[in-house]
Amino acid sequence: MSSQTRVELRKDLFADERDDNLNEIGRPTARQDILGHVTGRSPFFDDHQFDGLLHMRCVRSPHHHARIRRIDIAAAERMPGVRRIILGRDVPHNLNTLLSLIDFGRDDEPLLATGKVSYVGEAVAAVIAETERQARDAVAAVRVDWEVLPHVLDPEEALAPGAPIVNETWPRNVFEYHDKYTHQKLRFGDVERAFARPDVEIVEGRYQMSPIEQAPTETCGAIAAPETNGRYVCHTSTQALFFSLGTTAKLLDMPSSRLHFIGGTVGGGFGGKVDSLHEPLAVLGAILTGAPVKYIWDRAEEMQVGAPRGAERWYLKDAVTRDGRIVARRFRGYFDCGAYTRLSSYAVQKATGHLPGPYTIENVSSDVYCVFTNRTPATAMRGFGITGVDFAIECHMDKVAERVGLDPIELRILNAYRDGDMKAHRRLAKNTALIECCQVAAEKAGWPIRPEFAAMSSLTGGGGDRAAIPETVTDEEGRVDGTPAARPAPRPAAPAPAPAPATASTSARPAAPATRPAAPPATPPAAPPVAPPVSAPAPAAAPAERPQERPAQKPYQPQEPFTRGVKKPGAHRFSSLSGTRRR
Amino acid sequence: MGLTVETYASAAEAARALAAAQDARYLGGGTLVMRAVNYGDQSFRRILRATDPALGRIAAQGGRISVGAGVTMAEITESRELGFLAPAARAVGGPAIRSMATVGGNLFAAHPYGDLAAALLALDGRAVLADGREQALDELFAARGRGQQPLVTAVTIARPERGAFRFRKVSRVKPKGVSVMSIAAWLPRSGGRIAGARVAYGAMGPTPRRVPRVEQALEGRTLDAAGVQAAVAAAAEGLDPPEDAIASAWYRRAVAPVHLRRLLLEEDG
Numbered sequence A: 001m002s003s004q005t006r007v008e009l010r011k012d013l014f015a016d017e018r019d020d021n022l023n024e025i026g027r028p029t030a031r032q033d034i035l036g037h038v039t040g041r042s043p044f045f046d047d048h049q050f051d052g053l054l055h056m057r058c059v060r061s062p063h064h065h066a067r068i069r070r071i072d073i074a075a076a077e078r079m080p081g082v083r084r085i086i087l088g089r090d091v092p093h094n095l096n097t098l099l100s101l102i103d104f105g106r107d108d109e110p111l112l113a114t115g116k117v118s119y120v121g122e123a124v125a126a127v128i129a130e131t132e133r134q135a136r137d138a139v140a141a142v143r144v145d146w147e148v149l150p151h152v153l154d155p156e157e158a159l160a161p162g163a164p165i166v167n168e169t170w171p172r173n174v175f176e177y178h179d180k181y182t183h184q185k186l187r188f189g190d191v192e193r194a195f196a197r198p199d200v201e202i203v204e205g206r207y208q209m210s211p212i213e214q215a216p217t218e219t220c221g222a223i224a225a226p227e228t229n230g231r232y233v234c235h236t237s238t239q240a241l242f243f244s245l246g247t248t249a250k251l252l253d254m255p256s257s258r259l260h261f262i263g264g265t266v267g268g269g270f271g272g273k274v275d276s277l278h279e280p281l282a283v284l285g286a287i288l289t290g291a292p293v294k295y296i297w298d299r300a301e302e303m304q305v306g307a308p309r310g311a312e313r314w315y316l317k318d319a320v321t322r323d324g325r326i327v328a329r330r331f332r333g334y335f336d337c338g339a340y341t342r343l344s345s346y347a348v349q350k351a352t353g354h355l356p357g358p359y360t361i362e363n364v365s366s367d368v369y370c371v372f373t374n375r376t377p378a379t380a381m382r383g384f385g386i387t388g389v390d391f392a393i394e395c396h397m398d399k400v401a402e403r404v405g406l407d408p409i410e411l412r413i414l415n416a417y418r419d420g421d422m423k424a425h426r427r428l429a430k431n432t433a434l435i436e437c438c439q440v441a442a443e444k445a446g447w448p449i450r451p452e453f454a455a456m457s458s459l460t461g462g463g464g465d466r467a468a469i470p471e472t473v474t475d476e477e478g479r480v481d482g483t484p485a486a487r488p489a490p491r492p493a494a495p496a497p498a499p500a501p502a503t504a505s506t507s508a509r510p511a512a513p514a515t516r517p518a519a520p521p522a523t524p525p526a527a528p529p530v531a532p533p534v535s536a537p538a539p540a541a542a543p544a545e546r547p548q549e550r551p552a553q554k555p556y557q558p559q560e561p562f563t564r565g566v567k568k569p570g571a572h573r574f575s576s577l578s579g580t581r582r583r
Numbered sequence B: 001m002g003l004t005v006e007t008y009a010s011a012a013e014a015a016r017a018l019a020a021a022q023d024a025r026y027l028g029g030g031t032l033v034m035r036a037v038n039y040g041d042q043s044f045r046r047i048l049r050a051t052d053p054a055l056g057r058i059a060a061q062g063g064r065i066s067v068g069a070g071v072t073m074a075e076i077t078e079s080r081e082l083g084f085l086a087p088a089a090r091a092v093g094g095p096a097i098r099s100m101a102t103v104g105g106n107l108f109a110a111h112p113y114g115d116l117a118a119a120l121l122a123l124d125g126r127a128v129l130a131d132g133r134e135q136a137l138d139e140l141f142a143a144r145g146r147g148q149q150p151l152v153t154a155v156t157i158a159r160p161e162r163g164a165f166r167f168r169k170v171s172r173v174k175p176k177g178v179s180v181m182s183i184a185a186w187l188p189r190s191g192g193r194i195a196g197a198r199v200a201y202g203a204m205g206p207t208p209r210r211v212p213r214v215e216q217a218l219e220g221r222t223l224d225a226a227g228v229q230a231a232v233a234a235a236a237e238g239l240d241p242p243e244d245a246i247a248s249a250w251y252r253r254a255v256a257p258v259h260l261r262r263l264l265l266e267e268d269g
């Protein structure tokens, strides 16, 4: 391996912040599994050989949205090699949502659809046969009597009055946040007042990103086989072994002690191997046939049925002073989560925690909707929840630079967050390095920036006033439970300048109020809240005036009680997902 | 329902078996047939193949050249005789595909495939059927998808004058991307002026197709900016290209003149 490296460590920056003990960065290093990969010895799930292995393939919906009138398996069951055809009624607990394992959301997705299908490719039956070809032939012989329903493929259209209901668990076609709102809110300061200032220019933009397929080389799959003592072994491609195990235990209503899951080598995951659809079906197949069963997607299924990174659409509106300071930024975002929640609800919260990007903006407001459409459900992918909005933010930064006639890198340096600044989700910024990144990037690209910008630092100039949480206006727009708003007095709403998404519960979207609350609650600028030591950026819904407090979240309530798949409902907090913060 | 494979020693026998069957598919190099097998295609249960050496022959025939239907893309790129056709053969897939993909299979490959077929069409290609009859490629394409397709044993093509044949494949991923469009042009010249041009597109319709309006607009013209103007203006006239994951119909129409112009104005090879 060549030891020539092009990595340059700029230890002059943040010298006192970083331990000088980097043993890997900048040095050639072998990834831990490379020997197995290049010698062809890494064991993938599909390398496990079983005598009498059976093959499973699914009957899938050709429609975006359709009622299932009847599934006729009579002819298919009699075909050569066919051992068993599984329907939704054979699944012990045929309703789940992935994040129920961490108390978040509502069960909204069957393993095999029964009443209706809500996206092209949704499975309604699983055929188990002796050869893959026999399984495919029998799948082709299953007759489903469909009643095609109107469908909706665009998130804003899904919010319009009269749109088809995609998922009956979510009758407004949106995930309901905190059982309270049609969307995830973020309020920081008062954007409407800033937009009305005479000395600002308004810059608006609309950005969107299509779904992106993770495209692993190894398609998703699992092999399950009976073991002794009523246990089942499952070799799987999952990238979340215990998540898949818990999900299987719940859907099959069996104790996890009877499941022996073996993962190890993931042939490319990138977020696309967490949804745990294969393991429960393969294990159920092994239970019902008493034989080893393999269930693996082919490439077409991986593309059509495998959950991608979802589509997003963002509307941004900035107020910018003539010298290039962004004084207000408003977001309206739509995550297209497809027909079922999977992980999109959480992606919205991650996105919200990230706003308004790595910039210090004194007034920020955001409404982000997790919308159900008749598209393939979306799931995780690298930079989960952040990539789409970052794309929007950085495109918008360029647009702002052009409009105010500033160099785009200087604009970023000018507005960059600095150590000690208050972020919109009410955590103090630390280890910020955007200014230095911009400076080094400009230098490397031979891009001239003016000396005063080259001299700025993320270590100085932050904090002080910039550490304050501004007086914040809140509103109850998008309230879903109909109960009166807890605190804020009603205020007149300003006309919404952007096209307004209508939801089932609100006919028009009131913009954030233009007038100040009569008696704004006092904010404690001198004493910003201290971040809890471990938990990450929390879901940013906390009322601004009392940042330390969280609204009490209702505990997770399954529609039907379940005892399998979680040790104890409520045992894990949602925020524990997010990992630890930088020091 | 198993699959059976039947092997015939002569193309004529295979052709008869194919004509008599409802549930059979002829196997060329198999790059598409075997993919269909892997995906459980329910439309056939028998695979017919022929080991006839005539299918693999490349031979001069007067002013024309006969290329066996079983000749692969890789073999075309290695053939001296077919040097002018090498850029089109090289445009098909990657090395693994080219080592199997045949001329015969390319004639029947569905959109967006058929890059070589477009080149053969521009070169006045005629399909030779197992019973010795010949059929112009435009007719063969027009009949495609209607009824059982006949077994093709070879394609004869004109031998273009030196530098008179041009080919271009437009794709978003290079190499190996599928076609936004491909363009093949046989541009014979007399006294510096074009006489009897044949221009064909791939991926601009359900099958490769000629573009008569472009051909007419080139007649008697020179290959310079002024000379090609009318042909470029006619590049997408009357076409209704397919929409697919690679490009919209609008996009295909919009870029056709750009690529045609580049092809016509490129330096003589």
Ligand SMILES: Cc1cc2nc3c(=O)[nH]c(=O)nc-3n(C[C@H](O)[C@H](O)[C@H](O)COP(=O)(O)OP(=O)(O)OC[C@H]3O[C@@H](n4cnc5c(N)ncnc54)[C@H](O)[C@@H]3O)c2cc1C
Binding pocket: B025, B026, B027, B028, B029, B030, B031, B032, B033, B034, B035, B069, B070, B091, B092, B093, B094, B097, B100, B101, B102, B103, B104, B105, B106, B107, B108, B109, B112, B113, B114, B115, B116, B149, B150, B151, B152, B153, B176, B177, B178, B179
């Ligand atoms: C990854 C990949 C990339 C590809 N890229 C390209 C590309 O860039 N450009 C392109 O043009 N194509 C491409 N193809 C499609 C295909 O490989 C080529 O079109 C190839 O020439 C098909 O020939 P084959 O011999 O493999 O056909 P086969 O798969 O054997 O047959 C294809 C069809 O033609 C019929 N057929 C074959 N031979 C005859 C014959 N002699 N008489 C009558 N019918 C016959 C078969 O019955 C079948 O219906 C690609 C395919 C793959 C899998």
